[in-house]
Amino acid sequence: MMSGREFFISRYQELGWKYEDVELKQAIRINSMNAEKASLLKRLESRGIKLEKIPFLEDGYWICKSEFSVGATSEYLLGLYSIQEAAAQVPATLFTELTDKTVLDACSAPGGKTVQLADLMKNTGVIIALDIEKRRLTALSNQLERCRVENTITYNLDARQASTVGVKFDRILLDVPCSGNFATDRDWFKRRTIPDVERNAKLQREILTQAAKVLKDDGEIVYSTCSLEPEENELNMDWAVKNLNVQVEEVRCHGEKARASIFGRHLDSSVENCRRIWPSRTQGFFVCKLKKVCA
Amino acid sequence: MMEPIKDFARQLNSNISLDENLTVRRQNRFFLLNKTLKPLASKDFFHAGIYLGKEKDGVFFPSFNLLAMIADKKANKVTVDEKTEWLFICGRDVFKRGIIRVIGSMKKGSYTLILNSYSECLGFGKVLSDLHEAKEGAVVKNILDIGDFLRREKSSSKTHS
Ligand SMILES: C[S@@+](CC[C@H](N)C(=O)[O-])C[C@H]1O[C@@H](n2cnc3c(N)ncnc32)[C@H](O)[C@@H]1O
Numbered sequence: 001m002m003s004g005r006e007f008f009i010s011r012y013q014e015l016g017w018k019y020e021d022v023e024l025k026q027a028i029r030i031n032s033m034n035a036e037k038a039s040l041l042k043r044l045e046s047r048g049i050k051l052e053k054i055p056f057l058e059d060g061y062w063i064c065k066s067e068f069s070v071g072a073t074s075e076y077l078l079g080l081y082s083i084q085e086a087a088a089q090v091p092a093t094l095f096t097e098l099t100d101k102t103v104l105d106a107c108s109a110p111g112g113k114t115v116q117l118a119d120l121m122k123n124t125g126v127i128i129a130l131d132i133e134k135r136r137l138t139a140l141s142n143q144l145e146r147c148r149v150e151n152t153i154t155y156n157l158d159a160r161q162a163s164t165v166g167v168k169f170d171r172i173l174l175d176v177p178c179s180g181n182f183a184t185d186r187d188w189f190k191r192r193t194i195p196d197v198e199r200n201a202k203l204q205r206e207i208l209t210q211a212a213k214v215l216k217d218d219g220e221i222v223y224s225t226c227s228l229e230p231e232e233n234e235l236n237m238d239w240a241v242k243n244l245n246v247q248v249e250e251v252r253c254h255g256e257k258a259r260a261s262i263f264g265r266h267l268d269s270s271v272e273n274c275r276r277i278w279p280s281r282t283q284g285f286f287v288c289k290l291k292k293v294c295a
Numbered sequence: 296m297m298e299p300i301k302d303f304a305r306q307l308n309s310n311i312s313l314d315e316n317l318t319v320r321r322q323n324r325f326f327l328l329n330k331t332l333k334p335l336a337s338k339d340f341f342h343a344g345i346y347l348g349k350e351k352d353g354v355f356f357p358s359f360n361l362l363a364m365i366a367d368k369k370a371n372k373v374t375v376d377e378k379t380e381w382l383f384i385c386g387r388d389v390f391k392r393g394i395i396r397v398i399g400s401m402k403k404g405s406y407t408l409i410l411n412s413y414s415e416c417l418g419f420g421k422v423l424s425d426l427h428e429a430k431e432g433a434v435v436k437n438i439l440d441i442g443d444f445l446r447r448e449k450s451s452s453k454t455h456s
Contacts, residue, residue, distance in 0.1 A: 074384055077445070078415050078417075078441060128335070135451070140342070141342045142444060142448070145358055148345075148360060148363070150329070151332065154341045167335060
């Protein structure tokens, strides 16, 4: 059977990772457009919140100790920081220069990364943020209001129809819908099967196809999933390289280099530029950056 | 189109001016765009630029962004101490003993912004009794506070989980 705990764990082992239990740590990201880092850290410390800098992130901190919810402080409600899992903070940081750019966040709700993009853009340029689920767009609006984001337009739109917006983009974030991973879902192994994974992988390829159409020639796509399954990650990137006239760029970020040979299949060598973040203190993640191949 | 916003600001003794050309109404919600956003925001957007608030049954409900914009300029403002800040964001009224500073009018029936000691706007309320006459008890009735973000999260997870 193509499902179940043993089945998936043995796949991870084949990919070079030995299963271990995971203790996820809650993390925050300072919204530097709204807060001066040193003074915010002092304020949080005076509330008895103990933080540890996340070594691979500029603005990320792990919560080591807090007597109350970090989602209920004035500082949080005023948008001075966001609660954002550490690995989930990585994708938006892979773009080069974001100031004044036209950015598409194709699968954006509830907006953790939209706010991070706005922060990296210092509220300049424009972010067009799409999501297919209207009720999740309400959650996104709340985040935008709380964090004082000023440069974003949201649409209730399927990312596969992004071209109907009529804009070409400098940067595109594809934080695509995916199968998730066991670190954030206790019942993951019980619920997920390979046909599920393949269904998601197909949707992801359709979103990638549309993204390649609306990307400017010198633009960048960052693709990310919180899935550990190669069908949604390396195999999709291999497919993109072979079908969408894009290449996988080198990135410098947390995580290990992906493999270009998976389950006996030899992939395009540039797939090695993708990064896998296996669950440990963070959840599992997969990230990479794509650029168009110039003629 | 801007009247509901202007009328609301007036109640706080503020005469904030927003660029009419960049202010858009989408159903009952108001947004402030900028010159980059304006040509890109088509009619069917869900959210665009700075959310200013919404009108419902003739009553204007401001956003926290609008309150912060008003707080940056001349307006009625009350600065509260840390304990009162916490109580206020939990939905409680402001008591006289928690007030550190008053700017503008504190006349019964007027509206005032509530700020913390960092001058950050926590929400607004209605003055219940003239401050200098008030003895103990609540002097500003909480109308809206930033704890609303948590209440919104809770109510949406109740309806949708
Ligand atoms: C992984 S979540 C995105 C998380 C988000 N980027 C963040 O950082 O908060 C994937 C999102 O994609 C949305 N989605 C699913 N199918 C979609 C489609 N065809 N087009 C656009 N959005 C879609 C889901 O509703 C969900 O909100």
